[in-house]
Amino acid sequence: MHEFAGYAAGALVGSRLVMGLIGSRYARFSQFVRGPRKTIAYAAAMLRNREPRHMGHNPLGGLMILLLIFLVSLAGLTGWLQTTDAYWGVEWVSEVHEIVVNALLVSIVT
Ligand code: HEM
Ligand code: HEM
Numbered sequence: 001m002h003e004f005a006g007y008a009a010g011a012l013v014g015s016r017l018v019m020g021l022i023g024s025r026y027a028r029f030s031q032f033v034r035g036p037r038k039t040i041a042y043a044a045a046m047l048r049n050r051e052p053r054h055m056g057h058n059p060l061g062g063l064m065i066l067l068l069i070f071l072v073s074l075a076g077l078t079g080w081l082q083t084t085d086a087y088w089g090v091e092w093v094s095e096v097h098e099i100v101v102n103a104l105l106v107s108i109v110t
Pocket of ligand 1: 108
């Protein structure tokens with residue numbers, strides 16, 4: 001169950017990456033992924049309750065999407081590695097898996 005769910009999550013990330021490139025307007029990364037300067041400016045405005053409205057995702061939402069994509073991918077990758085001959089039973093791989101999954105849980109709650 002665990003492995004199947006993990007690979008399914010990886011497949012969903014894969015399809016989201018494709019949608020981010022060729023999907024509808026507000027699904028595209030180019031529409032909502034912003035550089036550090038704009039993201040920090042947005043966060044600063046948010047702290048003052050003065051953030052502008054955005055169609056689709058705001059810059060912080062875009063950053064969170066990148067983070068979630070990264071963490072789910074890394075969870076899947078380090079999970080799969082533990083099933084390979086080369087990395088089976090290798091301590092640091094399962095430790096990274098655990099840290100990534102905990103970071104994922106914190107991110108989801110956030
Ligand atoms: C890896 C897991 C998850 C991912 C990738 C994810 C992703 C997202 C995204 C992209 C949005 C839209 C944010 C926006 O409007 O800019 C969203 C909204 C939301 N998610 Fe998740 N989510 C995850 C897990 C969860 C879980 C476990 C729950 C509930 C237990 C949840 C509840 C919600 C709710 C209630 C919203 C609407 C928030 C709002 O409109 O203010 N999500 N999520
Ligand atoms: C989003 C994807 C995934 C999530 C959220 C997840 C979550 C977890 C969690 C919470 C643990 C327990 C960590 C601990 O306390 O030791 C764990 C362990 C483990 N996971 Fe995953 N996992 C994912 C994907 C995968 C995949 C794709 C595989 C293999 C194909 C995998 C294989 C394993 C193995 C072998 C362990 C045991 C490691 C150990 O005890 O040292 N996981 N995973």
